[in-house]
Amino acid sequence: MRLSTKGRYGVTAMMDLAIHDNAGPVTLADISQCQGISLSYLEQLFSKLRKAKLVEGVRGPGGGYRLSRPAEDINIAEIISAVDEKVDVTKCNQEGNCQDGMRCLTHDLWMELSERLYSFLAGITLAQFVNRPGIHELAIQRDKINGRFILARRQAEVLQQQRKAS
Amino acid sequence: MRLSTKGRYGVTAMMDLAIHDNAGPVTLADISQCQGISLSYLEQLFSKLRKAKLVEGVRGPGGGYRLSRPAEDINIAEIISAVDEKVDVTKCNQEGNCQDGMRCLTHDLWMELSERLYSFLAGITLAQFVNRPGIHELAIQRDKINGRFILARRQAEVLQQQRKAS
DNA sequence: CAATATCCTACTAAATTAGTCAGGAATTAT
């Protein structure tokens, strides 16, 4: 009973996007460096996230990825499903043909577990999780350690523009 | 997010023991044939189940395995833990050293998920599951199809002895 | 054009899972 790194990486990366959402697109190179995930591997994951319409890619310099919806509307179950296949612990993919074309004795158990698992994860939005006490502080601390100055600069620019506009 | 066959096999096999609990020990050869699991593989699983004190082996002819405790006192989480390692979706085995010796941003999420997962599974006893409507009937049907006459005979003998004793 | 990014496909290495094989040890029936 475990979660592959694919799912964990996916959620972690999405949280990164959510945290830096106001500072424009985040590059995979950035995430790769900070979270210690290989760039190419991240590209594969984001390809899936993009196909699931959870993120949007922006090409070219200054580009990167951003959430395609507000963090309030993205839940953990979606992310894991997109990246790590289904959240499902049955053998038969819920089809009930687990043993000789019939439902095996434990089929109902796995079905129920799968459902509960999914709804637990579906009940947690990115926003909810990012807004937990301490998370933002922890993230900023991390960014400093990792020398994520680009993001800091961008974030400052965005604030300036907002001031101009008002 | 998935369950390996180890865990599934383990639970399925334990259910088999629970269902045939009144008919004396169940041989692995029997389970192997009926559930379509290789005998040697079952032996490995049962070695773990035995070490976790969930089953007892009875050697010699007429031997097999039986539950070491009443089915009411055995829950699904124990079985999976015994056979398939921990029920845990964190990267760091709950130690909180997931990223550079610090807790990663998603650590709390995985911790909470692991806990909920475990307590869900721990809340289901073998007995509860075996006593679900339809399960016993399904099992008897299966036994007939699989020609599990040995067990049927034994079950009859047990009943006779009980009658004599009373 | 040059630099920066995403995007895409195919390949490879490592780890895990699932299983096999070969034998030994305990128990019971004959």
Added chain:
DNA sequence: ATAATTCCTGACTAATTTAGTAGGATATTG
């Protein structure tokens, strides 16, 4: 006693999945 039955153990292997590489194409900005 001995043969049959069954658990028990460890080492080995094949298949699958996971994780990661490599290399290049495409789009965008300055």
